[in-house]
Amino acid sequence: xxxxxxxxxxxxxxATLLITVALLMVSSTAKASDSAIAEISVKTYTLVAEITVxxxxxxxxxxxxxxxxxxxxxHMQQHVLAVRPDSVARVERKxxxxxAGEYLELEWDIFANExxxxxxxxxxxxxxxxxxxxxVERSPSTLYSVPDKSYLEPSKYIESEASEIVRLARHIERxxxxxxxxxxxxxxxxxxxxxxxRQPTRGALYAVTARQGDCTEFSALxxxxxxxxxxxxxxxxxxxxxxxxxxSQPNHHAAEVYLNNRWIPVDANLALDPSFxxxxxxxxNRKIVLNRNSVWVWSNLFPRGVSKRRGNVDVSMHWxxxxxxxxx
Numbered sequence: 555x556x557x558x559x560x561x562x563x564x565x566x567x568x569a570t571l572l573i574t575v576a577l578l579m580v581s582s583t584a585k586a587s588d589s590a591i592a593e594i595s596v597k598t599y600t601l602v603a604e605i606t607v608x609x610x611x612x613x614x615x616x617x618x619x620x621x622x623x624x625x626x627x628x629h630m631q632q633h634v635l636a637v638r639p640d641s642v643a644r645v646e647r648k649x650x651x652x653x654a655g656e657y658l659e660l661e662w663d664i665f666a667n668e669x670x671x672x673x674x675x676x677x678x679x680x681x682x683x684x685x686x687x688x689x690v691e692r693s694p695s696t697l698y699s700v701p702d703k704s705y706l707e708p709s710k711y712i713e714s715e716a717s718e719i720v721r722l723a724r725h726i727e728r729x730x731x732x733x734x735x736x737x738x739x740x741x742x743x744x745x746x747x748x749x750x751x752r753q754p755t756r757g758a759l760y761a762v763t764a765r766q767g768d769c770t771e772f773s774a775l776x777x778x779x780x781x782x783x784x785x786x787x788x789x790x791x792x793x794x795x796x797x798x799x800x801x802s803q804p805n806h807h808a809a810e811v812y813l814n815n816r817w818i819p820v821d822a823n824l825a826l827d828p829s830f831x832x833x834x835x836x837x838x839n840r841k842i843v844l845n846r847n848s849v850w851v852w853s854n855l856f857p858r859g860v861s862k863r864r865g866n867v868d869v870s871m872h873w874x875x876x877x878x879x880x881x882x
Contacts, residue, residue: 603852624637625842626790644662645658720782744822758775802871
């Protein structure tokens with residue numbers, strides 16, 4: 555771990571940050587132009603969510619309920635073509651609070667001493683993307699209404715009112731007046747301050763004070779800085795896939811910030827490696843965004859009395875990504 559004091563580190567990091575932001579702003583127009591002529595790679599994937607319920611009791615479970623997040627549909631990167639659940643007694647599509655996305659609620663019965671497996675297939679069109687260079691290029695399908703006010707407030711792991719984070723935000727404000735320049739500075743700050751280290755979730759304040767973290771801390775710090783600057787922002791949970799196509803849960807976190815009437819994807823962590831092709835308002839087709847704002851990935855509800863039975867009832871979830879639209 556770097557052993558200099560936090561104040562000295564912040565001065566050095568911010569000096570580098572200001573130079574880097576200036577270079578980014580000069581090159582942003584050329585970058586967008588290059589993107590306009592580049593070949594857009596559109597691919598279709600099927601995200602398979604497999605639910606396994608093991609009823610090790612001698613009684614059936616009538617009316618088991620399972621809820622599962624639906625991959626986000628209003629994102630620059632992706633569009634959900636279809637949601638195809640296995641046959642169950644009831645299927646209902648519902649919304650998370652705070653415009654964080656949707657989830658699917660399934661209900662079915664499970665026999666005594668049975669292992670019940672149900673699958674949901676999400677067919678998703680995934681594309682590369684780049685922030686448009688002017689309003690004429692903006693597609694109406696990606697414009698949004700005024701964000702929920704919660705995306706300006708502090709929350710768990712996003713301590714946007716902490717003095718250490720507010721101090722960084724005020725420095726950015728004094729350095730830049732343009733909204734995009736301020737947000738690009740906020741995007742570069744985690745890259746300057748945090749040494750990447752895989753760890754349990756600690757959040758934005760920990761990232762600033764300990765100067766370490768993984769993709770969660772990179773995203774949380776950007777979101778906290780954006781909120782401290784007065785711009786709505788939220789975290790996203792994602793499946794980042796290359797050779798790996800099987801997951802027990804989302805394996806990556808990034809963010810979105812509300813700028814010019816749209817949510818802009820931001821990935822401060824993957825930007826450390828240009829080969830991934832992700833950064834501020836730009837990305838490739840190598841991940842699937844599952845949900846936002848740290849809402850649950852899945853939840854379940856047993857009917858009353860199940861917990862008092864002799865024997866165990868276990869539930870597990872597994873995810874897989876298939877090329878094209880299909881089933882197992």
